Amino acid sequence: MDFSRVELADEDRAFFDEARSFLATHVTEEVRRRDRETGDNFDEGVHLALGAEGYLEKEWKPSSEGGFSRVRRRIWELEKRRAHVPWVTWGTTAMVARSVEKFGKPELVEEVLPKVFSGHVRLCLGYTEPEGGSDIATCKTRAVRDGDSWLINGSKMFTTGAHNCQYVFLITNTDPEARKHKSLTMFLVPLNLPGIEIQGIRTVDGDRTNIVYYSDVRVDDKYRLGDVNGGWTVLREPLNVEHGAVAAAPDGLQDPSIMMHQAGFMAQAVDKAVTRVSQPDPNGRRPVDDKSVAYRLGRSFARLEAALSSPSIFGRVAIAQTMRDISPDLMDLHGAAATLPFGADGAADDGSAEYAYRFAPLAGIYGGTLEVFRNMIAQHVLGLGKPNYSPPVAKVS
Template sequence: MDFSVLQLTAEQEQFAKEVQAFLDDIVTDEVHERELETGDGFSATVHLALGERGWLYPTWPVEHGGAGLDAVSARILDLELHRRQVPDITAGTTALVWSAVERYLDSAEVDTMRLDVARGHVRFCLGYTEPDGGSDIAAAKVRAVRDGDEWVLNGSKIFTTGAQSCQYTFLITRTDPTLPKHKGMTMFLVPLDAPGVEIQGIRAFSGERTNIVYYSDARISDKFRLGAVNAGWAVLHGPLDAEHSIGGEESGLDDISVGRSFLRVLERALDAAVDWTAAAVRPDGTKVADDRSALQRIGRVATDLEAGIRTPGPLGRVAGSEALVRGSADLVDLVGIEALVSLGDRAGSELGAVEYGHRFAQGTATYGGTVEVFRNIISQHVLGLPQMNYPGRKVFLAPGRSDAMAAAR
């Protein structure tokens, strides 16, 4: 790890000011209020405004719709977006899928789509999980049957987050049920406005919006197939490994922990609890700030937070979620009844951040791969332990991918 201080150039300092002024204008209170109300993880106004400047995927070349930014400037932008809590789930899923689209979709289609993705008009979500399959993505049952130049899709996916704001879903389907389960699957980019596709919203405990998507004789052109028929597992691997923080290039400027977004929620809850602790007076007239046990609890959450921020790779995913689950529960317990005020419910109070953190924490142990599944990944791909071998075992990664992770130790 390199902890040296980075000196910004005059251009980078100027860029930071430009970013701040721009975001002051577009990331308004309405954006945050709408996000609390809908849980969309997406703001069309912010997304399109960023796209217009090439700032959605800022290191992409200008001719591809990016801004051709250097890594430091891109990081300045990224930090400002996080600081302002810009809803960014859909930008993230789009970036994950784009790597596979660029590699596997017909090159003429890619050329047509690239600028629309960069400008924010075309967005992708992840269609992996099924009601029966859960973590075992390779158990996918959504059926795709070829009919001439088209494919007919039937079945349903659950937890397709962002489908209501996206144009396409990155869908894993079963094309040959007679083959071993990892070999009979094909990947498609499915237009979500195709007849026979129905999106039904569900809200998670934290208020995040996700969806069930039903496919009923939905027909799509073969041009939306990604990769060879029955080779879907290989196509899925790029985006899945990136989501699981396996391999990939590092600029040295990125967040160390892939669980950083969870920890930002804990950071806000902790700030609110610290402010409360500094001011609160108990009914007997004593100050909470004079109670050493209260300070020790605050200190433990702060230490967990710092440790989580500095934990790399898949370990950071587990550390981030667990620090948030433990820390937010402890803060609710410390603050007591006032911590149960909902975020946004009481003007002028930040204590809603504690209650929100506690609700949000629960889902972080599940989505993007559960913490138990991540422990399997850590044991095999960080510690180099043998794969568990039992009937129906879940296989998440191709053999030979352990080198990058071993290096992260």
């Protein structure tokens, strides 16, 4: 890994100033307050402004096609994170748009991509079903061919952002008799079609996600992505991206792993705990002078740093697990007032540790659970073979 400092050219420094000032103008305290209230992780005004300024297109495209250079991309990503730009819906949109570009018919690409870049079209993920999400290939939502169109019936759990999106990247089963990875077909389904009902769900950390019902939804064949029963080929790439199984570029201008956004909340909570325990009381005594406080803070700090530096899929697991492990310690360091959430009178650290505590379980579930990722590491990185969940065979004496 390259730890050397990047010397910014004058034009890149100008871009840095421009990006920071643009974000400060659009991502206001009011935007952040509203986002916490709705749990949407999306703000339409900000998103459209990003589109109008050309930032969405530049972020999505490689530099060879007019996108940001490596240095500007890094500046942009870090500045967005510092400004707390609501990020989830753009994340799903950018990922799905790649599959549309690769597997969509030209007329569909033309319908969708320009509006993705302007911000008017957003895309969400319809993978998980009420009966299970880890093994998404066991999909029960059916698509049945009817002339030039398809009839879709079923339901999807946790379709985050659906209420702010125009299309869903939907896994369907088109051959219940086939082996599961040969039974799937992907569609980009317009969410305004008759027969689609979106119901909101709030998670324990205050985020909004959705359950979406599909009842006799008629979808034109132009919205199919890839071959009939070839959905697994379409899905593999976005799944790898979401799993964080894609190695970071070696030039040091990329996060070592995904989930750095989530890690930012944890880092903020650790920083606030450091400030709090370093403040002396009227007798000049600081909480950190107590050895057990110093030990728990030191351990939290070391765990945080290790998680931030762990690469690829290991980093993903380390961040989510560390958030679960250290947030109770951080709350203890603040005392009882740490149970008050952000915005409540008397909240210890403006609710940072409390939020990390409620957010931690989700960071270890969405996009794949910690157990599933540990199995992937065991199987694919350490070569330990497939996990075997069958009951032990009784010994015959």
